[in-house]
Amino acid sequence: MAVNGGSLVAQGVALIGILIAFLLPIILGFTVVRADANRLGEQGWVWALLTIPLGWLTILAYVVVRALLPRVGAR
Numbered sequence: 001m002a003v004n005g006g007s008l009v010a011q012g013v014a015l016i017g018i019l020i021a022f023l024l025p026i027i028l029g030f031t032v033v034r035a036d037a038n039r040l041g042e043q044g045w046v047w048a049l050l051t052i053p054l055g056w057l058t059i060l061a062y063v064v065v066r067a068l069l070p071r072v073g074a075r
Helices: 010-038 043-054 056-068
Strands: none
Touching: 010 043, 010 056, 043 056
């Protein structure tokens, strides 16, 4: 049975893809990235807000910046 030219399974797969592409980076930004940035003494809310318009690019940028910054207390 086709609904609007596509099967329900195909529409479900498309919905999962959309959620992964757009919703998952926002959730990660507001939970993991924000908490980690705050722990490191950075402004976590900035990273979290940047995930709304930029999504995965913000997550990637945070990982790169975190890797390049010197660790606090490192010898």
